[in-house]
Amino acid sequence: MNERKWLKKEGAKWIEKGLIEEDQLKGIVSLYDKKSNNLLPILASLLIGLGVLTFIASNWGQMSDLFRFTLICAALIGFNLTGLYLLDKGKRTLGIAWIGIGTLTFGAGIFLTAQIFHIVSYSANAFVLWTLIALLTYFILPNRYYYLLSLVIGTAGLIYSAVSFQSFSIILAILVVIGVGITTLKENESLFYHLYAVALTITGITFLVGYDLTYIWMTIVFLLIYGLSEWIPIEKARFAFKNISLLGVVILTLVHVFLLEDMIRYNENMMPALLPYFLLLLITLGFISWSKYRRATETHWIDLILFTPLFLIGETASVYYLLLVFGYSLYILVEGYKLEDPTQINWGTFLFLISTLVAYIQLAWDFLPKSMFFLAGGILLFLLSWYLERRRRKWVHEAKGGQS
Template sequence: MNKKWMRNEGQKWVEDNIITEDQLDLIVARYPDTDNKRRVTSILPVLASILIGIGILSFIASNWGEISPLARLLLLIVIMLGFYYTGDRSLKAGNDTLGTSLNILGIISFGASIILLGQTFHLNAVDARLFVFWSLPAVYYLFRDRNKLYYFLLCVLTVGGQLYSLNEFQSFSYLLFVIFLLAVGGYVFLYPTNQKSWVFTVGLSIQALMFIIVEDINFLWFFLFGFALFTAGLWVEKNVFKQPFHTLGTLIGFGYAYGLYFMLTNDFSSDLELPAPYVFLPILIVILALSIIGKRKENLYMHAWELLIFVPFFYLVKVADPLLVGLVYLIVMFVYSGFKLAEGYRNENRSQINFGIVLFLLVCLMGYFNLAWSFMPKSIFFLLGGILLFILNSFLQRKKMKILKNGGPHHD
């Protein structure tokens, strides 16, 4: 029995005063839910609908030149509306998976129709406006049906559209970014889940990176974006955003420390271009102040060591040997990963421990490569490096199991 269909039908009985709301709950609870079984049996119809849709669009594309322009337009409209109509009929019948799949095919056929019609009338695209229009039906169905498949499709269209704009036109689509921010971000804000918040955070970071590439801005500004993302995790009210913002911001900062250490200790310092300090540093100081206040607000004042990874030590290359600055980054990464590991052990938090182990091993690996690559025979280098990492990982994993064996992670 499909409980969703029963509840939708039963709600009509409640509105007609045939039964009460409590009686409807009792009736629905009386029957087992077969949604899980339907998920398995609905895979074949979904695959069938996708294959049929691809087959139809492929057939049209291969015979496109033999069809008159008016017939092309009518054919594309009929196919698109057919997908939408059958999709909504399936949804009303209680077959959510099939209905959603057909509506997604309708959205895909809508975008394909724009492309094919553009070829018919020889329209040349100069920006990513195609993806702006293409994403609008996805926004409509996302907020109408609240299905995560529409959410992921919208993310693909907006982020993919930006990648297309970057590759084809060397431009950044502000309209796509606004749609991503308002529709994708707004949906996560209204209907938050960890999975969707991670997708939004990664998509936002990719778009920020593409903006920096398109506008030919110094790449160290993306480091500042990571710091801003980390700080936003301290201030955002929605808990679902805190971990993605914090973790991804940390990874960006740690990744920059990792890359700068490699550059500055391997004679690549001449390739390092620093952003104008009179613009970069004031903004960084403001973000630093907000992060300190945010940590105090969250009673995390003792965890100020997390900010160490965001200190702009790279400006020291103006007054010090680049090799020494690189070694400073190595020390910072060792201290940071060590504190992160110790925090995980103290909190008995499995995810924090695993994160700390990964960071610590990465720092050890980079330090070992830089130290031993130039003078050690390569066979011994790889053999010894693998053995050392294996021993170190085994030690850290045993310590983790020892910490977690009495009750497991209390703060996962």
């Protein structure tokens, strides 16, 4: 709520109660006068900016190369200097925004320059430079916007080079994993640890795409993130990495349920090279076990069964994967009720519902007429969710000490 309005409203009550005089209230309200900033200049500059942009865009083709290039550089300098000027004036948010636009202009500038000279770069080099500049900007002016900017640009670059030319840029990966990693530690926020873990997952996926490796390797990627959660001494980071790695490996297990059977049957080369796979699996598992053993509290040993290499069994592995995720979610659910831990009950409920859904699709799709399939599935899930929700509410209610 607007401070002035609030003050006036509450102030009337204070006068009524004889806490302050009317003049005093006026004095207090006047302190907040200047804060009501005028939005019109910002809107005006936005409009002018849009006008200039559309003018440039519609005349871009007719401009000479030199003029275009000068324009890019001028925009880059202009945005940055305006930002700097605003920072000097003490308008931090606005200044940061303008310098951020400058960083975006730099990226756009690389691609527009490439276009002027008809360059197709079959690499992520443009993104390497762009991420580097975004990271440097962050280190000079640390704030969450530049953090997100470097995270998004870096990850987008990895995805772009994987999708467009199936290649993996090691330098860009280092910038994302280490560069953005350091900035994540500096920001030290739960949400950002989650985002970083997602960026690590994407780095893993693009690595597999770039080196043409089977998706089964994702188990190792998630196990490594899990290992990271054991290794890092910051509680928030632990929690985030564990969340993402478990969510990831559960999704992967469900993917196995759908894909693995056909893939093993029709594509014999889809198995990972077993020696490096098991070497990595055992080393990481060894480290995690050692860490869990040493800490001896809240160990959640059960998590590790999700990483079991059941694909070795062959075609029938998908059934076992289904049983695995069922067993895991039941265990989490029961354990959650036992410990009266609402978060764990929620997570267990979610997992259980999802695995039921998957099991149902997998088993019933072929046997039931399609309309029956959806109807019965809907009813089944309704009943299940109703039952679980009732249990959950009861426990969460009791866990909170019986107050509602």
